Amino acid sequence: MTLKVYLSGEIHTDWREQIIDGAASLDVAFNSPVTHHESSDDCGVKILGAESNKYWHDHKGAMVNAIRTRKGISDADVVVVRFGEKYKQWNAAFDAGFAAALGKSLIVLHGADHQHALKEVDAAALAVAEEPAQVVEILRYVLSGELPG
Numbered sequence: 001m002t003l004k005v006y007l008s009g010e011i012h013t014d015w016r017e018q019i020i021d022g023a024a025s026l027d028v029a030f031n032s033p034v035t036h037h038e039s040s041d042d043c044g045v046k047i048l049g050a051e052s053n054k055y056w057h058d059h060k061g062a063m064v065n066a067i068r069t070r071k072g073i074s075d076a077d078v079v080v081v082r083f084g085e086k087y088k089q090w091n092a093a094f095d096a097g098f099a100a101a102l103g104k105s106l107i108v109l110h111g112a113d114h115q116h117a118l119k120e121v122d123a124a125a126l127a128v129a130e131e132p133a134q135v136v137e138i139l140r141y142v143l144s145g146e147l148p149g
Helices: 015-022 037-048 054-075 090-101 119-124 132-144
Strands: 003-009 028-031 078-082 105-109 127-129
Touching (some): 003 090, 003 132, 015 078, 090 105, 127 132
Parallel strands (some): 003 078, 105 127
């Protein structure tokens, strides 16, 4: 059984690569949003036409990105949402809520310093991890029933 996993959230660190590399021996297919910041920000105006007002520039990009995000989350068996240290990932909070509303198995990934701020998001998750390696071990357990070590 191939497990389809959508990796959402923070784009400034290599957490996705850590999970993908760690799960290389598992039957997992990964998908994610576009993580190249400029491409994600500018997709709407590059495809649909320029906007002089930054609000409409961002709005077009958000809407085009939402098509990809909704499709990826809808197709996923498991959704992993990462909240990073440096930036506020409001889109990650939306993705977590959307996944939960669809009844997707949700894993939230963040450091201990975000526990209070993300308590409602964490309450919607089936697991809250602090490290990408923990996500890999959850995926391993789901697929094989094997515990680490």
